[in-house]
Amino acid sequence: MENNHEKILFDDGTHKCVMFSFDDESQEERFLSVNQYLIIQNDSAILLDPGSSAIFYDLSEAIERHIAIDKLRYIFFSHQDPDVAGSITEWGVATKAKLVLSKLWVRFMSHYGLLDMGRMLPLEDHGGKIVFGNDALHFIPAHFLHSPGNFSLYDSRSQILFSGDIGAAVVPPSQLYKEVHDFESHLPYLEGFHRRYMASNAAVRFWVQKVRRFDIAQIAPQHGALLKDQDVTHFLAWFEQLRCGIDLGTELYG
């Protein structure tokens, strides 16, 4: 069953990807909608960027409709921000999952209340992968986009690139949509965020070159809307050329 908070992105009977949209931050004029993702493979699952404590109960109930939360084997945090990892302690106590995060941020998780560092699976800078059958989940470095210790996750079975903050769009609440249908008109909602939050074009190019090696059917960002098929190519081409962050140092420092 799909509702406002849920969308099935892929399902072949043994492998399923679900997108949840539980928002916990809102502003009157602009709205940064938040997405959480669940990948189920047979009888186990990985949860991606579960968000802040405020949505913990709603999200766990929503997950339970697909799989018992004690079947969560991994919880992946693309980076350290509160809207990504704020609920790490709640998930730590409610599940037995290994908590996967860049090694840069592991020590900081105690500030969110996490005391059992034995649960963490720190990711080395070059990333890693979890193999299942002939397929794998690839943790792809996305450093400085925007966090210095940041990863995207590529699921080879569904060919979805879960891109974290990359591809995030700030869409007006009146036109909130979950899938891009017209890339050109979507661009203005991408531009501001990427220009200011991403560190530099050099960082962008490393990532674009890396992800181009994979067959990407869709890009699923943590904020905003899904990019599919041709829009994946459009997005990568646009992003690769983007001057951002310190490239605009003169403007930033006035």
Add this chain to the structure above:
Amino acid sequence: MSDLAQLKTRAVGYRLLFAEDNAHLRGQASLFFRKLFSEVYEAQDGIEALELFRKHHPHIVITDLKMPNMDGLSLIAQIKKIRPDTKIIIMSAHDDQETLMKGIELGVFRFIKKPASVTQLGDALGAAIEAIENEEQSRIFYTHLSDVFNYQSALVVMMQGRKMLLASQRFLDFFGIDSIEGFMQMRGDLGSCLLRHEGFLYNEAHQEWFEVASAAPDKLFHVKMNDANHTTHHFIFKLHHVPQKEEYTILSFDDITELNLLGLFDGKTSKDDRSKTDRKKIFDLLGVIERNHAKVKIHNFYRGLSITNDGVIVETKNDTLHIKTNFLQQKAIQVEKSFVLSSEALPADIACDGVQKIDFDNQSVLCSGVRLLNSSPLQRKNIRLEPSSEHTVTLFFNEHKFFGDLSILDLSVDAVRIAMNALPAGLEKGEIVRLDMVLGIEKRQIIINTEATLIKKSEQARRFELVCSFELTNPATKRSLTEYLAKRQMELIREFKGMQYGK
């Protein structure tokens, strides 16, 4: 030309300087050099060559001898002062003995008589690149040798990918061979030397030793190998990545046969054997971890709440264990007055009870009491928590309510430990009781009513402790208890974190 193609692959990243006053010859030879090297610098005399050398620091220099302004030998002397390891090839028509002797004195790598053939040039360049590679590998090996604990007595090997490049004398002596080539001929590869032993690293059907080790750099593994006399040795093994040189690794094997610990790793070792393991042996083992600079994990259980952080063993001396860990863990140790230490290098977790000193400024903890744990709290299947004081428990035995002073000591999703001041008559291990537990959390009450089996009964100073196991069949009740335990953990986290700011 396949040799030249091979040479081109090997020449990647190397720079070449060519000094020759004959413009025609210079142009011709440079064409050839540029096919091999991506960076080739040309000079028409010694002065220009020296300038280019100072600017670009080429790895290989090919020079003529007779040149205007500055001749070849003077150029070589200058270059050797700046970078003595530069490989210099003289290409000259003059091959009189005096010139050759001077060249040797200056440390020239090769001499090629003009006119030189492509094969001669290719051979000389190939040999120069090989010499540079060997020097570079030796430099890496010896620079990083000090990273290896006890490198003078450990067996040490440097690998490039899966290829063994260099080995310490101890390694060669252990296997009774003269060189790595000898090792390959006699033993094949290292994996085939690692003997099978429970919990040790060796080649298994589904996983290969090198893959396991390279996926966990600096992790300590136990391995067993036979020496040249077929005597079995027990080692602590570690794979260390050479920084900035991705494909290079250093393997070290630290011989701990003398500690005589093999028995402790056997699955069949009785619990009794483990608890009898003397302190000296445990300290010896902790000493090995310390010298290998390996991380350990420090665990505490604040009212059942798991608190875990990395730790480092600083010293094991005079029967005192000195560790360093972070502030939160130190706070937990302060509350519990003990901790559990775990490491992949240990046959079992270690309980550290005699905490003597906690120094918050230096992040250090000193402790004297160590013992191997037969059953470690780390192996618990389910989290076991102390409930808040807002709880009651009632016990029914043979359908009679027991009127006594009861309280829950700790609780998990399938068991409870109860303290009581008296025991119902006839209650023995294996008997079925009914438990009625009311647990308060966040101004709500959770009621658990279940049948349970008494699995343990103990008495201490007129206080009795019962451990009862149960299986909640009603999914709603099970969910309530799971939720209670999750919320209680959050409550304990807040309580513990609050203590950081206390005294």
